[in-house]
Amino acid sequence: MSKPNIITIDRDKKFSESALWEFQRSYFDREGIDAWVKDVPHYVTSNPFLANCYAQMTVRLVQDWVRKYPESKAHPFYIMELGTGSGQLSYYILKKIRELKKQLHLADIHICYLMTDFTESNLKFWDKHPALHQFVEQKMLDFAIFDMEKSKEIILKKSGVKISENSIVNPLIVYANYIFDSITNDAFTIKDQQIYASLVSLSTEASNMKHGKPVSMQQVKPTYTTAEVRENYYDNPVFNEIIHEYKHLLKDSNILFPIAGLRTIVNLKKLCNDRMFLVSSDKGYSIPAELENLGHPYIDFHGSFSLMVNFHAIAQYFEKTGGTALIQSPRPGIKTNVFYSGLNLAELPEFALSIHEHVMRLSPGDYFVLHRNIRDNFPQVPIESLVGHMAFTHWDPHIYRKITKQVCEQIVKADKEVVDYFAQCMPNMADNFYYMPQAYDVLFDIGLFFHTIRHYNEAIPYYEKSKHFFGERFDLIYNLAICQYNIGQVKEALAGFRYSLTFKPDSEETMKFIEYIENTEGDNLL
Ligand SMILES: C[S@@+](CC[C@H](N)C(=O)[O-])C[C@H]1O[C@@H](n2cnc3c(N)ncnc32)[C@H](O)[C@@H]1O
Structure with missing residues (x-):
């Protein structure tokens, strides 16, 4: 057998200068919103449970701040989401913030959410998104291109406002989920109380290359060598202090250093006059x-x-520049950590309490670990517990998708209070539907739920919404016709059954329905 032809893509490059990052950028730039449809896992950082945690902390900070500094009410509070991606998390947080503002009588305070990303294609998707439109109208939402590797300023697309040291009066709130690991990092090796830069070489088979780029990143093989780290390795003395301290903190390891993330933090801290709250999962x-x-x-x-x-490096940066890092106690799953500067938690008690409740006590990571265990056992979970679990998820469509069949099978025999609880919360779940290409059609499932419990009037609007987003198909038109028949809309039902045959001409049940209606209704149909 002939040896495969191996191509060297990079040789002994600083990790941050490796071609890996350029491939990564072009992937996100090229795929835009399709990245989420295809391969990028995002449920764990974009769900309603996590959104509730972030919204609670944010609103409590705003509430405490205006109580302490009443004049701050005259200026907006900006929330900036870095590397936003699909916008699903933003949507859940915005809804929750609006609800909390109302409940806490904070309606007169201007909170403006900035969805940012480096790629124009994501911004275009948000701009056209029907669920986000309401928040733009209410001036709660704006968009900006913000490239964490390059941008020095933030210009808002809708209002045209330029965010600068002079324009930000209140603390800047920053969300950074699943991003510090996706932009440029450096790598170091620590051994015998010395620190070395890890240099990376990349190679792959020639057959995996097209137009100078690898087709499959999985087939790119990294190998490493080391090089000396000179005294002033970075142009930032705090970064240098942090990396050199690892010589004594660690014995034998290889670590990453989130250089682009740290530079973004330096930049944003400056923009907001060093008053910042950052939360990252x-x-x-x-x-x-x-x-x-x-x-x-x-x-x-x-x-x-x-x-x-x-x-740890991010925490060190905050601590060494006068800020604070609240690191979650170790536990399985993703981590949610909080960093802030220019804020005194002793003066912000509601905010401090909410960090304790939503990060330290029951965090997004705890939610995911617990949910995963229940999810793996859904078939054994009785319907009374399923409804409780749905409440725990904040009525998350992504979860309902996995139990819809089970719910429809069991709901007909369930206690009235279980049925009523499901029925009462279905509108909340419908409101959590966020359209993306190839999104799951939970609207149909909600229609099916009401259909199954014979609440035909309530089923119809959800079937109609499903049609709006996902188009016509046999099941939908047929089910709609059944509901219409059951509420006495016989002519519409007959038209619907006939129309459904265009999608499935050999459907015997449809033909029987048509025959039955024609025979029983006769002249009434004229
Ligand atoms: C892994 S995704 C995470 C998306 C989202 N935060 C989440 O939790 O699902 C990374 C996102 O960051 C964006 N991104 C990549 N490089 C970036 C950069 N240099 N500046 C800003 N955003 C970037 C990508 O377009 C993508 O939307």
Whole structure:
């Protein structure tokens, strides 16, 4: 057998200068919203449970701040989401913030959510999204291109406002989910109380290359060598201090250094006059014990690729520049960590309490671990517990998708209070539907739920919504016709049954229905 022809893509490059990052950028730029349809896992950082945690902390900060500084009411509070992606999380957070503002009598305070990303295609998707439109109209939402590797300023697309040191009066709130691991990182090796830069070489088979780029990132093989780290390795003395401290903090390991993330933090801290609250959820390492004994960076390819975030380095940066890092106690699952500067938690008690409740006590990671266990056992879970679980998920369509069949099978024999609870919360779940290409049609499932419990009047609007987003098909038109028949709209039902035959001409049940209606209704149909 002939040996495969191996191509070297990169040789002994600083990790941050590796071609990996350019491939990553072009992947997100090229795929835009399709990245989520195809391969990039995003449920864990974009669900209603996590949205509730972030919204609660944010609104409590705003509430405490205006109580302490009443004059701050005259200025907007900006929330900036970095590397926003699909916008699903933004939508859930916006809804929750609007609800909390109302409940807490904060309606007169202007909170403006900035969805940002480096690629124009995501911004275009948000701009046309029907669910986001209402928030733009209410001046709660604006968009901006913000490239964490390059941008120095933020210009809002809708209002034209330029965010600068002079324009931001209140603390800047920043959300950074699943992003510090997806933009440029450096890598270091620590051994015998020395630190070395990890240099990466990339190679792949020639057959995996097209127009100078690898077709499949999974088939790109990284190998590593080391090089000396000179005294002023970075132009930022705090970064240098942090990396050199690892010589004494760790014995033998390979670590990442989230250089683009840290530069973004420096930049944003400056823009907001060093008054910032940052919350980030991701897989990563937060304490030295977790950073010890690691191999070279594990690159998790899934269309794009992701790494493990070095939250410890981010925490160090905040601590060394007068801020604070609240690192979640170690636990399984993704980590949610909070960083702030220019805020005194002793003066912001509701905010402090909400961090305790939503990050330290029951966090998005706890939710996911618990949910995954229940999800793996759904068939054994009785319907009374399923409804409780749906409440725990904040009526998340992504979860209902997995139990819809089970619910429809069991609901007909369920206690009235279970049926009523489901029925009462279905509108909340419909409101959590966020359209994306190839999104799951939970609207049909909600229609089916009401149909199954014979609430035909309530089923029809959901079937209609399903038609609006996902188009006509046999099941939908047929089910709609049944509901119409059951509420006495016989002519419409007959037309519907006839029309459904265009999608499935040999449907015997449809033909029987048509025959039955024609025979029983006779002259009434004229
Ligand atoms: C892995 S996704 C995470 C999306 C979202 N935050 C989530 O949790 O699902 C990374 C996102 O960051 C964006 N991105 C990549 N490089 C970026 C950069 N340099 N500046 C800003 N956004 C970037 C991508 O377009 C993509 O939307």
